[in-house]
Amino acid sequence: MENKRLIGVYDDEKKMLSSIDSVQQNGYKIADVITPFAIEEVFEKLKLKSRINVAAFLYGLFGGVIGVFLFLYYTFVIDYPLNIGGKPSLTLTFVVIIFVGTILVTVLFTLLTFFIRDKKGPGAKEHFQYPGITDDTFLILVDKSGLSESDVKGLSKIMTDNGAIKIDEK
Amino acid sequence: MYNKEVRGILIQGNKSYGDITREVLASQETKAPLWWYAAMFVGSVMFLAGIWAIGMTIYKGIGLWGNNNSVAWGWAIINFVWWIGIGHAGTAFSIFLLVLRQKWRTSINRAAEAMTVFAVLAAGLFPMIHMGRIWDAFFIFPYPNTRGLWVNYNSPLFWDVVAISTYLFTSAAFWYLGMIPDLATVRDRSKSKIKKQIYHLMSFGWVGSAKSWLRFEVTAVIVGGLAAPLVIAVHSIVSMDFATSVFSGWHTTIFPPYFVVGAIFSGFAMVLTLMIIIRKEFKLQDFVTDSHLEAIGKILIFVSLIMGSSYATEIFIAWFSGSEGEMYTFFHNRITGDYAVQFWTMVTCNAIIPQLFWFKKVRTNLTWLFIISIIINIGMWFERFNIVITSLSKDFLPANWVEYHATTTEVLIYLGTLGLFIVGVLLFMRFIPMMAMNELKMVNKETSRD
Numbered sequence: 178m179e180n181k182r183l184i185g186v187y188d189d190e191k192k193m194l195s196s197i198d199s200v201q202q203n204g205y206k207i208a209d210v211i212t213p214f215a216i217e218e219v220f221e222k223l224k225l226k227s228r229i230n231v232a233a234f235l236y237g238l239f240g241g242v243i244g245v246f247l248f249l250y251y252t253f254v255i256d257y258p259l260n261i262g263g264k265p266s267l268t269l270t271f272v273v274i275i276f277v278g279t280i281l282v283t284v285l286f287t288l289l290t291f292f293i294r295d296k297k298g299p300g301a302k303e304h305f306q307y308p309g310i311t312d313d314t315f316l317i318l319v320d321k322s323g324l325s326e327s328d329v330k331g332l333s334k335i336m337t338d339n340g341a342i343k344i345d346e347k
Numbered sequence: 348m349y350n351k352e353v354r355g356i357l358i359q360g361n362k363s364y365g366d367i368t369r370e371v372l373a374s375q376e377t378k379a380p381l382w383w384y385a386a387m388f389v390g391s392v393m394f395l396a397g398i399w400a401i402g403m404t405i406y407k408g409i410g411l412w413g414n415n416n417s418v419a420w421g422w423a424i425i426n427f428v429w430w431i432g433i434g435h436a437g438t439a440f441s442i443f444l445l446v447l448r449q450k451w452r453t454s455i456n457r458a459a460e461a462m463t464v465f466a467v468l469a470a471g472l473f474p475m476i477h478m479g480r481i482w483d484a485f486f487i488f489p490y491p492n493t494r495g496l497w498v499n500y501n502s503p504l505f506w507d508v509v510a511i512s513t514y515l516f517t518s519a520a521f522w523y524l525g526m527i528p529d530l531a532t533v534r535d536r537s538k539s540k541i542k543k544q545i546y547h548l549m550s551f552g553w554v555g556s557a558k559s560w561l562r563f564e565v566t567a568v569i570v571g572g573l574a575a576p577l578v579i580a581v582h583s584i585v586s587m588d589f590a591t592s593v594f595s596g597w598h599t600t601i602f603p604p605y606f607v608v609g610a611i612f613s614g615f616a617m618v619l620t621l622m623i624i625i626r627k628e629f630k631l632q633d634f635v636t637d638s639h640l641e642a643i644g645k646i647l648i649f650v651s652l653i654m655g656s657s658y659a660t661e662i663f664i665a666w667f668s669g670s671e672g673e674m675y676t677f678f679h680n681r682i683t684g685d686y687a688v689q690f691w692t693m694v695t696c697n698a699i700i701p702q703l704f705w706f707k708k709v710r711t712n713l714t715w716l717f718i719i720s721i722i723i724n725i726g727m728w729f730e731r732f733n734i735v736i737t738s739l740s741k742d743f744l745p746a747n748w749v750e751y752h753a754t755t756t757e758v759l760i761y762l763g764t765l766g767l768f769i770v771g772v773l774l775f776m777r778f779i780p781m782m783a784m785n786e787l788k789m790v791n792k793e794t795s796r797d
Contacts (some may be wrong), residue, residue: 211554212560212786213555215560215561215564215789216560216789219557220560227562227565228622253500256495257495259496261499268500268501270500274505277580280573280580281512281610282371283569284574287569288520288570292792297527297551298551303462303531303552304554311553312535
């Protein structure tokens with residue numbers, strides 16, 4: 178099988194970050210960056226955004242606050258209003274359950290969103306493998322499709338000049 | 348968004364990323380030490396004794412316990428509240444410090460969260476067996492049934508069920524989510540085929556691409572951020588089991604904050620106990636430094652002062668209220684009377700002894716830190732004893748007054764939950780990366796020194 182991606186391998190995140198800048202400045206598009214830990218600057222340089230926070234807000238609002246309230250209202254006010262010392266069925270004590278219920282619903286669905294969106298789950302296949310990426314190795318991946326032989330050579334030089342310890346293809 | 352200046356040295360020894368991986372995983376990749384097997388044996392025996400006692404309780408009934416008509420809540424509820432308190436540590440520790448952007452949490456949060464999960468499991472067991480008919484325990488959940496009834500949403504006992512199940516789920520999920528990248532590290536380093544397969548299953552296909560890290564960080568902050576108010580809600584709700592009833596010594600508005608602070612107090616003390624053991628036995632002094640332990644010591648002084656003030660406030664309000672019942676409970680059934688020993692044990696362990704942490708020599712001495720952390724947990728157990736037993740044993744009718752004594756079955760159930768906790772923590776030490784390696788690596792460069 179033909180190798181599809183050019184890989185710059187780094188042992189230091191600072192070198193990798195300056196390499197990302199140079200690669201982008203030279204007009205190449207970075208397909209992915211793989212690191213053993215989260216690096217804020219990578220998100221900024223690759224202009225990555227996540228909408229999980231918006232989803233979480235909606236889960237909280239609709240699933241939690243409205244959903245839990247409607248459940249409580251239906252069961253306790255409409256379906257079987259218990260008479261507890263003659264007090265009204267619709268009481269402020271609902272707030273306690275709505276508060277905790279909202280957290281439960283939001284956490285549950287936010288996690289599900291993360292796992293589905295990121296295609297993660299028990300036994301899910303690793304979409305990419307390379308020695309040391311979960312330990313101390315940092316990778317910059319660039320798609321080779323559309324790149325000429327001289328482009329690949331130029332890109333390899335940029336990466337090496339910025340401190341890549343190895344240039345690989347996969 | 349996640350950047351913040353860090354203070355002081357968090358990781359000593361000028362380590363490379365590879366060093367961090369190797370040193371944290373050394374406990375898993377080398378043979379277990381002898382003490383681990385010995386502790387596992389003791390923990391398992393305690394756990395089995397507890398299972399036997401629970402089995403007998405289910406088979407013969409609650410009559411095996413020391414509970415009676417007046418003291419309907421005995422050891423089961425004392426231990427429930429005690430364990431829930433300890434269970435607040437992990438989440439309190441890792442989430443409050445996450446929200447406050449305190450990066451020194453990175454060495455400790457994983458162990459604290461593991462502790463939370465096992466403590467909440469132990470806690471949840473007590474209300475279930477206290478019901479007497481454990482096979483009907485599911486009646487507490489609101490579900491459509493042939494009786495056409497729903498549960499009483501006005502009852503703090505139902506709030507408890509919702510809060511504790513939510514807390515167990517959220518803290519376990521937060522713990523596991525943070526663990527996924529580190530489980531992938533274990534997977535990638537495994538040489539045995541079976542081990543690789545197991546960690547492949549557990550690491551959910553984690554690779555560490557930029558997009559995954561971004562989603563991971565956002566999800567962790569959301570789950571953590573939501574768990575922070577949950578920590579406060581859960582123990583406030585537990586306190587309302589007491590505070591909403593009209594009992595002297597219970598019917599007081601100070602209970603929610605007093606319980607939450609008490610929970611954080613006992614939890615932090617348990618974190619300290621555990622971290623001292625982990626640091627010493629697995630030689631992780633470079634990660635859990637003296638300044639980490641000193642920081643926990645400083646927090647404990649502060650929380651201990653709040654505990655002391657709470658005890659004083661309770662007593663003052665009992666006197667100030669002019670209620671005879673309240674005054675009797677505090678002045679003749681706690682400060683003096685049948686339960687004076689338990690009351691003064693609580694005050695000494697929680698409000699007086701931790702003040703020793705004002706001295707730098709004490710809070711930087713591992714032996715003192717270890718001893719005082721255990722004393723605090725003994726004190727917190729007695730606090731729950733005082734709350735549960737004293738008020739119930741002498742209610743408004745002197746004809747109802749009885750003494751309460753725990754039976755062997757109750758003691759064994761308590762030992763069983765301690766066994767569950769010990770076994771859980773020991774398994775955690777062996778099979779799960781004890782420290783969040785990916786987070787340690789994040790703070791490594793800017794904070795490490797020789």
